[in-house]
Amino acid sequence: MSHPEVLLRGSKILQRWGGLVAVNEASIEIARGTVHAVIGTNGAGKSTLINILSGEITPTGGKIELLGKDITRWSQPRRARNGLGRSYQRNTIFPDFTVFENCRLAAQAQVHRPWVWWNDAQKCRHSVSAARKAITQAGLEDVAERPAGLLSHGQKRQLEIAMCLATCPQVLLLDEPLAGMGAEETERMLTLLDQLKQDHAILLVEHDMDAVFRIADCITVMVNGVVIASDTPDNIRTNPEVQTAYLGGH
Numbered sequence: 001m002s003h004p005e006v007l008l009r010g011s012k013i014l015q016r017w018g019g020l021v022a023v024n025e026a027s028i029e030i031a032r033g034t035v036h037a038v039i040g041t042n043g044a045g046k047s048t049l050i051n052i053l054s055g056e057i058t059p060t061g062g063k064i065e066l067l068g069k070d071i072t073r074w075s076q077p078r079r080a081r082n083g084l085g086r087s088y089q090r091n092t093i094f095p096d097f098t099v100f101e102n103c104r105l106a107a108q109a110q111v112h113r114p115w116v117w118w119n120d121a122q123k124c125r126h127s128v129s130a131a132r133k134a135i136t137q138a139g140l141e142d143v144a145e146r147p148a149g150l151l152s153h154g155q156k157r158q159l160e161i162a163m164c165l166a167t168c169p170q171v172l173l174l175d176e177p178l179a180g181m182g183a184e185e186t187e188r189m190l191t192l193l194d195q196l197k198q199d200h201a202i203l204l205v206e207h208d209m210d211a212v213f214r215i216a217d218c219i220t221v222m223v224n225g226v227v228i229a230s231d232t233p234d235n236i237r238t239n240p241e242v243q244t245a246y247l248g249g250h
Helices: 046-054 076-081 099-110 125-137 153-165 183-196 209-215 233-237 240-247
Strands: 006-017 020-031 034-039 061-066 084-087 171-175 201-205 218-223 226-231
Touching: 006 046, 006 201, 020 034, 020 046, 020 061, 020 201, 034 046, 034 209, 046 084, 046 171, 046 201, 076 084, 084 153, 099 125, 099 153, 125 153, 153 171, 153 183, 183 201, 183 209, 209 233, 218 233, 218 240, 226 233, 226 240
Parallel strands: 020 226, 034 201, 034 218, 084 171, 171 201
Antiparallel strands: 006 020, 006 061, 218 226
């Protein structure tokens, strides 16, 4: 049996803020065809870890590899151009622009070409094609021409993922995509993630434990900046250390 292709790897990542160690030599691997969830209580280091992987924070120590390349010192835009997509806890859409325009702008930023400034950006075939494909992937075709500000909360979260997809990433870092969603919206998002993982490696930071145990292929548990376990959902559920530290066991 062949092993899944690891697209993003963090090795012994360390993040220190003065005397506070936010992430303490955490290691993680995100493979194509999988959803890898990171869970932990508030202050566990989840957001810091995803910010380090995305390039928003340069780690104090450790190494990050994307598609086999050492990207530890790469900027966030450079990582994005090389296949790393990121969504955030809070909506980062342009509410007055349509769904299509939001996605086209994301695609356009990915292949910024200042030397063709005389061309109409709205006619850039690459950006238009990437935007249309992303909208279809995210299941937003019916609202493609609707202003983003008029979407439901769940649709806005879908749009954020569509904007990521418009940049043609191989790895998706999703920070609490289910936050604030009702049951029906959650179901749509889980279906979308299950579809997307076929061609992507997905890192999911999420507080909805029911959803995590349904969708994740692997779960990494963090406590006080330390990875205490990284395993299949079944093994995590029965892990005594995880039960004690996080899931409320005795």
